[in-house]
Amino acid sequence: MPARVRSAGRNGFSLIEVMAAVMLLAVSLTLLLQLRNDSISRAMDARNLSIAARLANQLLHRIEAARVSDLFDGYQGDFSDYDLPDFRYVIGIGDGSAFATGAGSSLSESEFAWRRQQQEQSEQDKEDDVATENTRVFLTVAYPSSRSANEENEFVLESLVPTWAVEQDWEAWEELWAGNLPLDVK
Amino acid sequence: MIHGNRKRRAAAGAFTLIEVLLSMGIGILIMTSVLSSLDYTQRAVDAIHNVIETETAGPRVMQLIREDLSRLAVYDVREYRLYQGKNLSEGPNDADRFDFVAYRRSTRPFHDFVREESVWAPLVEVGYRLRRNPQLYDFLELYRREDFLQDEEPFKDGEFTLLYDRVLNFDVRYAARPESDIRWEDEWDSEEREGLFFAMEIRLEIEVQPRRSKESLGILGANRARLTFEDVYAVPEDIRWVMRNRIHPYLPGADEAGTGDGGGDAAQEGDGPNVIGGGGGGGLGRGGAGGDRRGGRTDRGGGDGSGGGGGP
Numbered sequence: 001m002p003a004r005v006r007s008a009g010r011n012g013f014s015l016i017e018v019m020a021a022v023m024l025l026a027v028s029l030t031l032l033l034q035l036r037n038d039s040i041s042r043a044m045d046a047r048n049l050s051i052a053a054r055l056a057n058q059l060l061h062r063i064e065a066a067r068v069s070d071l072f073d074g075y076q077g078d079f080s081d082y083d084l085p086d087f088r089y090v091i092g093i094g095d096g097s098a099f100a101t102g103a104g105s106s107l108s109e110s111e112f113a114w115r116r117q118q119q120e121q122s123e124q125d126k127e128d129d130v131a132t133e134n135t136r137v138f139l140t141v142a143y144p145s146s147r148s149a150n151e152e153n154e155f156v157l158e159s160l161v162p163t164w165a166v167e168q169d170w171e172a173w174e175e176l177w178a179g180n181l182p183l184d185v186k
Numbered sequence: 187m188i189h190g191n192r193k194r195r196a197a198a199g200a201f202t203l204i205e206v207l208l209s210m211g212i213g214i215l216i217m218t219s220v221l222s223s224l225d226y227t228q229r230a231v232d233a234i235h236n237v238i239e240t241e242t243a244g245p246r247v248m249q250l251i252r253e254d255l256s257r258l259a260v261y262d263v264r265e266y267r268l269y270q271g272k273n274l275s276e277g278p279n280d281a282d283r284f285d286f287v288a289y290r291r292s293t294r295p296f297h298d299f300v301r302e303e304s305v306w307a308p309l310v311e312v313g314y315r316l317r318r319n320p321q322l323y324d325f326l327e328l329y330r331r332e333d334f335l336q337d338e339e340p341f342k343d344g345e346f347t348l349l350y351d352r353v354l355n356f357d358v359r360y361a362a363r364p365e366s367d368i369r370w371e372d373e374w375d376s377e378e379r380e381g382l383f384f385a386m387e388i389r390l391e392i393e394v395q396p397r398r399s400k401e402s403l404g405i406l407g408a409n410r411a412r413l414t415f416e417d418v419y420a421v422p423e424d425i426r427w428v429m430r431n432r433i434h435p436y437l438p439g440a441d442e443a444g445t446g447d448g449g450g451d452a453a454q455e456g457d458g459p460n461v462i463g464g465g466g467g468g469g470l471g472r473g474g475a476g477g478d479r480r481g482g483r484t485d486r487g488g489g490d491g492s493g494g495g496g497g498p
Binding site for chain 2: 029032054067082168176180182
């Protein structure tokens, strides 16, 4: 009872009260900083995903214009030409491509069976010399993750592209579309 | 004695040195933490701004151009006047321009005073032009031109909308046909060439304006102020075919309205030339669409349906 009177008389905080307040402050500041770091890493991931999508689309447009030479199933490269060497790509060709879903994820059983069947059909078509009008192309762009330096995320783009453009078959193009040629420069 | 001390302190209303030092220490600690947190937050905001600037400005312009090009108005083109691309420069900077007609809804309506309503055009003239930035002389301003419907001068006039004001170079090249060693041309006139290009390559170089400091740029690695965006647009071959062969759309029920059949039957046989639209008998020629699209020779001598009056 006398101690309480003394404390009230001094009108101050005890050491334990100050330590508790500082501790609360430290915890809340730590949480806020973690939140900040988390938002930055999310922004970084969003930016990288956006770049990956843009690069994949650019690459697809180049394939559509027959500007990617010697294309094959599993064709790989990176985007160092655009100052983005951390962004790498793998191109899968054909319905039965082993690179249909990128390297990071595996096919489901039913999809694997379907792709296997498509692969066999494609091989049979080649044997029978049957040309398909369009070819399915899978573009997987791997980009750095913000979580760790060794981890990568993937963006997969799938599209149908004219077969002559994928195979750079100029004769096939001539056969199909030679009538589209404009006049020469006067 | 103790009682006397307390009375003196209470009368003075003061803190001991250790109390003041402790409270100052805590205050400094709190201020430092809060200020550094604020500073980091501000940097993060700036960094996110830079990311938005770097990853939206250029791609947004490229996407807009691509969307416009994908709607080329290839039907009913008079004298192949659909596309005109010119190789120009502004001092040391590439400032190519191109104009064309597109099936796009106009961005601004026209007010019809008779019906008292706003009308949007389903067809517009579109163009991309650059001019020197009057405030920042090192840069160019990129504008999108849009003219309501199509007039006698499809590559002129209209309203201009500023797309970006810190462009360094805007270079466009064209290829007539696909080949391994592709030959790029700097200009394209569809009237002169009587057809469309196979592909066009667009290169846009911009300089983004970092909002704040190098530190903020470093946070997300968005540390490049100068950015180059490249894209290739290959015109779908069936679109080129429609343009090259001057196809006119067939409207269901047009026969009942007494419109001419034109040379459609000749085209459908496929052996002969694709005579499109007939000799101007009716307005709605229906030939060609069913013809052999694999390269039948085009005969423009038969007249085009658009000249027949009343064509769509």
